[in-house]
Amino acid sequence: MEVCVELSNLARLNESHDLSAFDTGTTDVEGQSAWLRDHALTNDQRGLTRVFVATIQGAARVVAFVGLAPGTIARDTLPRRLRPHGTPLIIPGLLIARLAVDRTLQGQGVGRDLVLAAIGRALSAHEHAGGALIIVDAAGEKARRFYTHYRFTGITDIGGRTTRMVLPMPVAAELLKRP
Numbered sequence: 001m002e003v004c005v006e007l008s009n010l011a012r013l014n015e016s017h018d019l020s021a022f023d024t025g026t027t028d029v030e031g032q033s034a035w036l037r038d039h040a041l042t043n044d045q046r047g048l049t050r051v052f053v054a055t056i057q058g059a060a061r062v063v064a065f066v067g068l069a070p071g072t073i074a075r076d077t078l079p080r081r082l083r084p085h086g087t088p089l090i091i092p093g094l095l096i097a098r099l100a101v102d103r104t105l106q107g108q109g110v111g112r113d114l115v116l117a118a119i120g121r122a123l124s125a126h127e128h129a130g131g132a133l134i135i136v137d138a139a140g141e142k143a144r145r146f147y148t149h150y151r152f153t154g155i156t157d158i159g160g161r162t163t164r165m166v167l168p169m170p171v172a173a174e175l176l177k178r179p
């Protein structure tokens with residue numbers, strides 16, 4: 001199955017996309033599949049989250065998606081190395097609010113393309129509007145390991161199995177420069 005999931009190929013979610021079969025599998029501790037089907041379009045239309053999707057080439061079926069929104073982090077929750085002298089009490093950033101790959105395509109590099117695409121968009125937002133960190137709430141051990149692989153640092157246990165993680169913009173820029 002050929003899938004178009006490249007940095008340039010993500011599309012903004014719209015009514016023509018087919019979300020009915022999307023299933024992220026047993027590790028869906030955050031209910032990402034249900035959120036995509038039931039809330040993603042409304043959230044995007046209301047301007048709360050921007051949702052970008054990847055589809056199977058030539059078809060409307062969505063196989064991966066990412067949701068981005070502005071976010072903030074309290075300075076006190078950061079380790080000292082991430083809050084140099086003069087850091088404000090509330091630090092603006094860009095939140096990866098949702099990110100998932102359909103279970104039929106996991107382990108084939110789609111998640112990689114997706115997280116790098118999200119980082120690319122965060123860096124564009126940073127260029128135009130500032131924001132010091134990319135933020136994600138990693139739900140479950142698998143998600144935490146996935147984001148650690150991309151140099152996110154766990155900062156706070158925010159309840160249940162969810163860990164808030166951050167990636168400073170300069171580290172994000174380095175990640176995208178890698179071949």
Ligand SMILES: CC(C)(COP(=O)(O)OP(=O)(O)OC[C@H]1O[C@@H](n2cnc3c(N)ncnc32)[C@H](O)[C@@H]1OP(=O)(O)O)[C@@H](O)C(=O)NCCC(=O)NCCS
Pocket residue numbers: 024027028030032098099100101102105106107108109110111112113137138139140141142143145146149
């Ligand atoms: C986590 C998830 C997005 C990963 O997507 P994927 O398509 O399976 O991942 P990929 O095949 O692209 O792997 C990307 C890279 O991350 C690594 N990786 C993937 N899962 C990993 C894990 N659990 N732990 C450590 N590394 C992991 C891979 O080795 C690969 O490394 P490389 O780029 O150096 O080759 C996907 O499994 C998923 O949607 N899970 C359910 C929802 C979820 O947990 N979302 C996370 C947001 S809370």
